[in-house]
Amino acid sequence: MTESSVQPALWPAPYASGAVEATVTVPGSKSVTNRGLVLAALAAEPGWLRRPLRSRDSLLMAEALRALGVGIEETVSSSSSTSSAGSADGTTTGEAWRVIPSGLHGPARVDVGNAGTVMRFLPPVATLADGPVRFDGDPRSYERPLHSVIDALRVLGARIDDDNRGSLPLTVHGGGALEGGPVEIDASASSQFVSALLLSGARFNQGVEVRHVGATLPSLPHIRMTVDMLRAAGAQVDEPETGGEPNVWRVSSGALLGRDLTVEPDLSNAQPFLAAALVTGGRVTVPDWPVRTTQPGDALREIFTAMGGRCEFTETAEGTSLTFTGTGRIHGVDLDLSEVGELTPGIAAVAALADSPSTLRGVAHLRLHETDRLAALTKEINELGGDVTETADGLHIRPRPLHGGVFHTYEDHRMATAGSIIGLVVNGVEIENVGTTAKTLPDFPRMWTDMLAGAGA
Numbered sequence: 083m084t085e086s087s088v089q090p091a092l093w094p095a096p097y098a099s100g101a102v103e104a105t106v107t108v109p110g111s112k113s114v115t116n117r118g119l120v121l122a123a124l125a126a127e128p129g130w131l132r133r134p135l136r137s138r139d140s141l142l143m144a145e146a147l148r149a150l151g152v153g154i155e156e157t158v159s160s161s162s163s164t165s166s167a168g169s170a171d172g173t174t175t176g177e178a179w180r181v182i183p184s185g186l187h188g189p190a191r192v193d194v195g196n197a198g199t200v201m202r203f204l205p206p207v208a209t210l211a212d213g214p215v216r217f218d219g220d221p222r223s224y225e226r227p228l229h230s231v232i233d234a235l236r237v238l239g240a241r242i243d244d245d246n247r248g249s250l251p252l253t254v255h256g257g258g259a260l261e262g263g264p265v266e267i268d269a270s271a272s273s274q275f276v277s278a279l280l281l282s283g284a285r286f287n288q289g290v291e292v293r294h295v296g297a298t299l300p301s302l303p304h305i306r307m308t309v310d311m312l313r314a315a316g317a318q319v320d321e322p323e324t325g326g327e328p329n330v331w332r333v334s335s336g337a338l339l340g341r342d343l344t345v346e347p348d349l350s351n352a353q354p355f356l357a358a359a360l361v362t363g364g365r366v367t368v369p370d371w372p373v374r375t376t377q378p379g380d381a382l383r384e385i386f387t388a389m390g391g392r393c394e395f396t397e398t399a400e401g402t403s404l405t406f407t408g409t410g411r412i413h414g415v416d417l418d419l420s421e422v423g424e425l426t427p428g429i430a431a432v433a434a435l436a437d438s439p440s441t442l443r444g445v446a447h448l449r450l451h452e453t454d455r456l457a458a459l460t461k462e463i464n465e466l467g468g469d470v471t472e473t474a475d476g477l478h479i480r481p482r483p484l485h486g487g488v489f490h491t492y493e494d495h496r497m498a499t500a501g502s503i504i505g506l507v508v509n510g511v512e513i514e515n516v517g518t519t520a521k522t523l524p525d526f527p528r529m530w531t532d533m534l535a536g537a538g539a
């Protein structure tokens with residue numbers, strides 16, 4: 083958690099003088115888009131990503147793959163899965179990316195920004211390139227853990243120069259192929275270590291067998307997402323949840339299929355909008371909510387219901403929508419968030435407005451996210467008059483009347499959206515650098531203002 087020396091603009095968080103009533107179309111999932119790009123780049127044939135997320139993290143992923151030689155054409159397309167870009171009758175129903183795999187080439191340079199998915203998922207891909215691939219990123223990316231991926235790739239046969247010993251910047255000396263095989267890792271700091279090795283594993287000569295040996299493993303739904311998407315691309319995967327050994331994942335060597343994949347809305351980015359309904363006693367509908375999904379944001383239906391709202395699915399000709407309704411009351415909760423850590427900032431913001439205390443547990447690894455989220459949430463909510471304390475693995479939040487003030491965001495998109503939730507019901511909250519939401523939701527300020535247009539913002 084470092085405060086930048088340049089003072090970025092302050093955004094007056096819109097105050098809702100009434101109950102929010104809105105339908106909010108949420109852009110595509112970061113996690114699905116970036117996995118989809120990697121798997122399409124490693125496939126044996128071209129594929130499509132429809133309704134991909136266009137945000138800093140996904141554009142960094144696309145740019146990195148292009149630097150390695152992969153063709154990624156951005157186009158507006160029809161919804162038909164068989165039509166080519168731009169349908170003959172001119173019907174346009176959304177953006178699509180055509181991904182054309184090729185031999186992966188070095189030398190190349192990759193900017194990871196502060197995207198966990200780019201900094202973890204791409205070094206394994208780079209081992210398959212035929213030359214050196216240099217990875218660098220934002221200052222914060224140097225502090226985020228990467229050692230498990232680097233060490234594992236060395237065991238699997240890669241040559242890596244890591245000037246900082248276990249973190250960025252680094253150079254992967256791609257040899258055109260990687261032997262692969264069994265490897266032990268400690269993924270207690272990030273589930274992305276496991277996902278990273280699995281995503282490229284089918285292209286290693288012997289596939290990969292990843293054995294997690296750490297005490298805890300966060301964000302399990304994100305590992306399920308990796309497994310599901312690998313299987314959908316034709317990979318053979320053995321894993322604990324379908325009868326495999328606990329903490330062991332195996333991907334067999336083999337070709338991946340080019341897919342036609344429509345990306346689900348990002349349910350973690352739906353969080354601030356659902357929270358708006360909860361804290362204002364209003365109602366927000368999110369179209370296209372997937373009925374079956376591995377996204378951790380799906381847990382919001384249960385979590386925000388426990389915090390005082392209710393939700394229902396509605397079937398329409400266009401698909402399934404989720405409507406979330408606030409009841410005007412907000413309750414504290416005692417929750418283990420280890421599986422859904424990225425939801426913590428938004429839950430903490432709502433908890434600070436509740437009628438009883440909350441304990442959020444199982445999220446020590448958030449200290450190594452975009453910023454130290456436990457420290458940042460504690461400091462910023464307390465500076466608005468709150469009473470939050472850090473525990474060893476989470477937060478204890480005792481609601482108190484809050485007042486306006488600057489909500490610092492530490493270049494963390496989820497801090498910006500958390501502060502905006504509080505600003506809905508606390509007058510005079512100003513969000514520092516709301517533009518940081520571009521990491522996963524570039525249009526956030528406009529979407530937030532539009533949502534409030536009918537609520538007397």
Ligand SMILES: O=C(O)C1=C[C@@H](OP(=O)(O)O)[C@@H](O)[C@H](O)C1
Pocket residue numbers: 112113114198199271272273274277300301304423424447
């Ligand atoms: O694989 C993924 O797409 C993600 C995994 C999680 O990372 P951690 O396991 O490091 O929390 C999550 O917090 C992040 O936003 C996205």
Ligand SMILES: C=C(OP(=O)(O)O)C(=O)O
Pocket residue numbers: 196197198199424451452496522
């Ligand atoms: C932890 C997050 O991102 P990253 O993919 O950079 O780890 C997040 O989006 O909450």
